Amino acid sequence: MSILEVADVASGKPGQQIFSGVNFAVNESDVIALQGRSGGGKTTLLKCLSNLIVHDGRVLYRGKTAGEHGIPYFRTKVSYVPQRPPILPGSPRDFVSALYALGARKSPNSTTTGIQSIIEMGATLGLEECLWDREWASLSGGESQRAALAVAIGLNTAEILLLDEPTSALDPKSTAAVEQLLLNEVRSGESSLKAILWITHSEEQASRVATRLFQMGGGACKEVEMPPV
Numbered sequence: 294m295s296i297l298e299v300a301d302v303a304s305g306k307p308g309q310q311i312f313s314g315v316n317f318a319v320n321e322s323d324v325i326a327l328q329g330r331s332g333g334g335k336t337t338l339l340k341c342l343s344n345l346i347v348h349d350g351r352v353l354y355r356g357k358t359a360g361e362h363g364i365p366y367f368r369t370k371v372s373y374v375p376q377r378p379p380i381l382p383g384s385p386r387d388f389v390s391a392l393y394a395l396g397a398r399k400s401p402n403s404t405t406t407g408i409q410s411i412i413e414m415g416a417t418l419g420l421e422e423c424l425w426d427r428e429w430a431s432l433s434g435g436e437s438q439r440a441a442l443a444v445a446i447g448l449n450t451a452e453i454l455l456l457d458e459p460t461s462a463l464d465p466k467s468t469a470a471v472e473q474l475l476l477n478e479v480r481s482g483e484s485s486l487k488a489i490l491w492i493t494h495s496e497e498q499a500s501r502v503a504t505r506l507f508q509m510g511g512g513a514c515k516e517v518e519m520p521p522v
């Protein structure tokens with residue numbers, strides 16, 4: 294069974310549709326680069342898939358809709374990671390503690406080991422431990438982007454991550470670390486992560502990470518052939 298089945302998904306108002314007729318399936322080990330012109334609807338599509346905005350059509354995770362699974366559970370499995378995390382009160386550590394306290398993230402880890410594994414994930418991305426105790430508002434764009442990714446991966450709950458330009462604020466070294474970590478996780482039998490849908494404007498990045506390529510524009514989303522290496 295596919296992890297995610299997307300059937301006839303459309304978004305926008307009548308007469309002002311952003312896209313319609315989006316159909317595809319995401320399978321284990323897929324790393325799908327989603328490309329297309331600015332304003333073409335890539336972010337909107339990812340938000341539809343994670344049930345963050347209202348849409349037409351059906352999105353099935355492991356054969357069931359978000360409503361059938363329960364929306365909080367669905368979002369822990371099909372997780373959208375925004376390009377820039379919203380500025381939250383408190384520190385990244387407070388944020389992670391709150392996630393565990395809410396129980397919204399059913400993790401195999403206890404709170405303490407869970408936070409520790411997220412901090413270790415951050416270290417892989419070059420984040421020092423002291424950063425987790427600083428105010429979100431004091432972090433640079435690249436630090437907050439990597440902290441959000443470390444949380445999304447380190448929670449170890451999502452089967453599919455929907456990444457919105459996850460390296461847009463990063464230098465080449467940090468970009469390489471993020472790409473490597475994500476590919477390692479998706480290939481590891483121990484990680485919950487089984488597939489990624491990854492918005493990127495970089496053809497070079499797509500060729501480094503992707504196993505499939507989707508092109509968005511003109512109100513549609515089509516799979517295209519990967520360019521020869």
Ligand SMILES: Nc1ncnc2c1ncn2[C@@H]1O[C@H](COP(=O)(O)OP(=O)(O)OP(=O)(O)O)[C@@H](O)[C@H]1O
Pocket residue numbers: 311329330331332333334335336337338
């Ligand atoms: N909340 C909103 N209200 C009204 N229009 C919106 C809203 N969010 C997005 N749009 C519009 O929907 C269209 C698609 O936006 P979206 O952000 O999905 O594009 P994108 O392909 O991700 O663009 P980019 O590559 O610039 O990030 C754009 O015309 C945008 O202005």
